Amino acid sequence: MSDSGPSPEIGQIVKIVKGRDRDQFSVIIKRVDDRFVYIADGDKRKVDRAKRKNMNHLKLIDHISPEVRHSFEETGKVTNGKLRFALKKFLEEHADLLKEGE
Template sequence: MKESDSNPQIGQVVSINKGRDTGQFAIVIQLIDERFVLIADGDKRKFDRPKKKNIQHLECCDYISPEVRSSMLDTGKVTNGKLRWALGKFMDDVLELQKGDEFDGEGRCN
């Protein structure tokens, strides 16, 4: 399994590859330093209690939610509803890509 070599950005969807939440998706809400980010999904991991994650344990997807990104850059916060909505939109897009065999079908991003 390939570890992520790209630096995550605020609002980017990531696939969790290590730990209790393996196989789930979340959104980067803060860059701590070159090794760590804070992620949240708006459901299990709310905005006010994000998970600190090593970026080597994440796989960055080629999807950045413009709504989450602009909200974070403008106000420094985002609603849990917007995080859930952005992940739902991402999953809809992934399911469309899965039909075209651009997605590996195992909850990982290509």
């Protein structure tokens, strides 16, 4: 199966389009393969209980959080606080994405 779409990266912001958490934003914290990733937001979905999601249920946003990426490069892990900070910063800069669904 050949998928020409962009590949997910650690630290990338995603919008959940299917499931209970639909229309919420989260961060990719681990890639399983080309089809599945683990996501967390640091608030409702903590790092230690990350959600395994099918890529078909996510919309990749063209933004990779530098804070999350640097944390993974330096220590190999990320804190819940850093995820919350990255999402808050992203949503403040891109408030137009919140109005998109209204």
